[in-house]
Amino acid sequence: MIGIIGGSGFYAGLEELGGVEKIVRTRFGDMPVLVGEDFVFVSRHGNPPVPPHMVKYHANMDVFKILNVEHVVAISSVGSLVDDIKPGSLVLPDDLLDFTGRVWTYYNDKPVHVNLYEPFCPQLRVALGKLSTLRAGATYATTKGPQFETRAEANMLRAFGADIVGMTVAPEARLARELGICYQPLCPVVNYVDSKTTHENTVTMVKKLESQIADILERLINNDAI
Ligand code: HPA
Numbered sequence: 645m646i647g648i649i650g651g652s653g654f655y656a657g658l659e660e661l662g663g664v665e666k667i668v669r670t671r672f673g674d675m676p677v678l679v680g681e682d683f684v685f686v687s688r689h690g691n692p693p694v695p696p697h698m699v700k701y702h703a704n705m706d707v708f709k710i711l712n713v714e715h716v717v718a719i720s721s722v723g724s725l726v727d728d729i730k731p732g733s734l735v736l737p738d739d740l741l742d743f744t745g746r747v748w749t750y751y752n753d754k755p756v757h758v759n760l761y762e763p764f765c766p767q768l769r770v771a772l773g774k775l776s777t778l779r780a781g782a783t784y785a786t787t788k789g790p791q792f793e794t795r796a797e798a799n800m801l802r803a804f805g806a807d808i809v810g811m812t813v814a815p816e817a818r819l820a821r822e823l824g825i826c827y828q829p830l831c832p833v834v835n836y837v838d839s840k841t842t843h844e845n846t847v848t849m850v851k852k853l854e855s856q857i858a859d860i861l862e863r864l865i866n867n868d869a870i
Contacts, residue, residue: 646865647708647825649686649816650719650857651850652693657858658685661865668710672703677711683865684711688718688812695790696811702750705819715768715870718816718829719857721850722784722808723792723837725801729782729808731849734857735831736769737784738762741806742814744788750822763817768828771869776860782807784829786814798837809837832857 648654655678663678663685678685686704689695708716722735729735740763749756773780785806787793793801793809801809813829820827834849835841864870 645711645713646683646870647686647713647716648683648719648861649688649704649716651689652687652691653851653854654685654719654858654861655687657862658683661862668707670703670706670710672700672706675700675703675707677707679711680865684708684713697788697790699812699815701748701815701819705816705823705825708825709823713825715765715826716820716828717768717772717861717864718813718827720810720813720829720831721834721846722810722831723835723841723846724808724833725798725837726807729779729833731833731835732853733833734776734778734853734860735782735808735833736772736778736780737782737808737813737829737831738764738769738780739783740764740814740817741783741785741801741804742818743801744786744814746788746815748815748818750819756822758821760818760821763821765826765828767826768870771867772828772830772860772864774869775863775867778830784813784831785809787811792841793837808833830857830860
């Protein structure tokens with residue numbers, strides 16, 4: 645059983661794969677999910693969509709735990725900070741920086757410290773890497789957004805070793821690890837971090853990459869590797 649979290653662009657394709665909408669009752673509220681025989685899909689931003697800092701991260705990840713999903717692929721679009729990661733490509737990051745400045749945990753009542761040294765899922769990374777020609781290995785920096793980065797912020801992120809930047813992965817990776825879920829982002833690169841980036845451009849590029857990503861997900865779901 646594969647969990648998928650991403651934008652609603654995949655909904656129609658996954659419905660074709662036999663997904664049926666259900667409501668899952670979590671401790672953070674009732675969540676709509678698309679459940680198929682071999683997959684569970686959660687729409688990260690909900691409907692109508694909320695911005696990254698308002699996403700129900702705790703509820704989203706809890707859905708997978710409740711449905712006993714052990715592996716989750718997160719479709720998370722990013723901007724590139726480096727020349728050798730081009731817009732239009734797909735990247736499987738293997739490390740994480742968190743600049744959200746917020747605490748992401750399920751444990752507010754007792755001290756629990758999970759290990760996050762390897763923040764993502766090597767098993768899924770290998771499986772996804774075999775299904776397509778993806779770059780495996782990049783450091784993903786998470787900003788709180790919702791604005792894109794200033795020039796100085798982009799330079800700072802590069803100096804810290806970041807290759808790509810987005811607004812959603814740190815909370816998901818932290819919460820997934822606390823739930824014992826093996827979590828791997830699959831990142832469509834939708835822009836270079838520069839003065840030409842606009843929201844519209846990034847949305848257009850995500851749409852261009854959607855069918856390629858849907859194809860990879862379909863093969864992952866139908867593959868017995870996980
Ligand atoms: N910055 C942060 N998040 C993003 C970007 C970016 O340039 N592109 C897509 N998500």
